Amino acid sequence: MFHRTLKLWISAALLAASICTPALTLADPDSDETQKVLEKSLSVVEIDREIAKIEQQQQQLEQSIEENTSRLQIQEHDIVTAKQQAGERIRAYYMGEREDLLGSLLSVKNFHDFLTVVDYISLIFERDQEIIGTYQQAYTKLKQNKQQLDKMSADLVKTKTDLQSEKARVVALQEEVDRSVASSKDPEKLKQMIDELGTFWNDVGLAEVRKYFKALDQAMKDFPDYVEQYNGSLATNGLNYTLTIKEENLNAFLRSKNALFNNFSFHFQSDQVIAEGQEGDLKLRLEGHYTVTDNPKNAIIFHVDKLVFNGLTLPDTTAKELEQDFDLGFYPQQMMPFIKATSVELEPQLMTVKLKLAL
Template sequence: MKPYNRRLRILCLLLPMLCLSLLRPVPELRADPSAGASTDDREILQNSLSVVEIDREIERITAQQETIQQELNKLSGQLEDKLLQIQDQQSRAGAVIRSYYMGEREGLLVAVLSAKDLGSLIHMYDVYDMIMEHDRTVLDAYQSEYKEIKNTKLAMEKKTADLEEMKSNLIEQRARVSALQQKVDQGIASSSDPEALKKMIEEFTLYWENVGLNEVKTYFNALASAMNDLPEFIQNQDGAIRTNGTTYNIDIKEDDLNAFLRSKNDLFKQFAFHFGEDEITASGQSGTLSLEVQGHYSVEEQPQNSIMFHVDKLVFNGYELPDTTCRQMEEEFDLGFYPQQIVSFVKATEVKSTDKNLHVTLKLSM
């Protein structure tokens, strides 16, 4: 019995471990499956990566369409309710306006003025004031309901325009995916080893979705976090801010910015910014992972005055990602900075990059 009991106890100990091992996800791929791929195969992989990313954009647009359609349906219901409410207010307001037009309120005023003693005057004035207040309430209610209807209609028009733009964008992206997928299929068909190429594409797609995209987002998140502290860095940097009357000039040197970023996160020890003529490049490598971001800054007024970074090109491990991924990174991560956090009474009017220097011009905000 003792050996049996011992085996039973061992089984009881191993069973939970076995269950946990089954529940544990498959380890992520850490090495790029495309390493050593031929030039032709890399072109096919480039197209397959674009297909994956544009497919993600299609999913995002489709989800947004559904959300906007729900909002549009809700606004439509609100508009119907408002139209019913305003019919009653319109009738009340019409009666008030007619009473003024017909001179009925003038009689009330005459009655107040013809009061024979102070007590009668006060009483008549209270009655007159109460009627006037009621009139104002009716007219204000009508005006408020009418304004809400106008705002609801404008909101519906905006949502309808957004929906139409998204539908057009969706058609365009689907056409892009179809064309790219056709190139991928043709490349596989003409390959000397189609099955091996298919397997490489599958592994590379998994690698991108499980490792690559997360790494790209990790760097963008670190950059966005560091940008929050950029105003403080500029204020503490000797000579970074110069004044000339009502104009403020900010100069950020490439080396100073890179030193600042490295002080904020160890990720930037292998990652650096370079300022060129109207172009900014950020690139780096960690192990087998490499990332390059090319973009530019611009002055934006909406929703507030700011210096915003636009991603023009995004390259991961030598593969250029489609513009949809660039736009997504821009939307998800704020890499801009806000001059009024540096000097509260100014606004940015110009930003330009030259060799190893970023220059921002600020003017007094009147």
């Protein structure tokens, strides 16, 4: 399935052998130390990637703020003119200028002239209202854009804080890796393993992990099909409903959606979900849990607690990114619009979702 270069496969095999063979000890006191170094080196790679994303977000925010500030300056200039015009119209009502028009209306001597004056007054009033309305709309838009600019500025402050935090984090990790490499029995060999791991992850690993998450995302969009396929999974008791999801049924459902899950399985434990699989030399383990949310709509959301690739724990930045990019939850109202989830419970081999009528 993986159409990659032979060199990458060889690197993968060497890496797997290096990690899994107890006889190869590159760092004191044992191979567990090597495993930790490789995990930290992979975390450095991933946090560096997260830093690049944050830097891009910062640039986009700064550009948006600059563009928005320019628009606000133009709007503020336009609104001064609109305000002056609106003020003149409003003052006219209170300074008696409109009374002359009413006097003209009362002084006409025939019905035809009366209609002509009425039409003229109507046009003037309509124009006045249009100018006043233009000012009100411009003022409302100006306030909205200022609020948007304030939000962007706050987001930029947070982004800069996150960037500083991640940079400090990656520097500390890199220092740990460098110290571990320097103190190992074979620094050159360990450094080679770190380089091969980084190359393999960037060229193959990340794409394969995202491929599984994308397949899960697409499969969970069809979750109403699960309820239809296993029609005994939804039970009713008055205004309350119970959805029971058996581990074996969920795995069968996922495999019916994508052959990729033939070597990938979900396991329900107490308050925890574990999904894991292997294809060739690639191993993936996912640990997480579900929660119920009503924002922005009622849903059972999956949270990634831990992600392990080829025995190496990936950093929280990777887990968070995948959780944001792919939706592994499901939405009860896709099954029936009039129900909502209230709780979710996990126990060995079974997940139970409590629902009620959304009155």
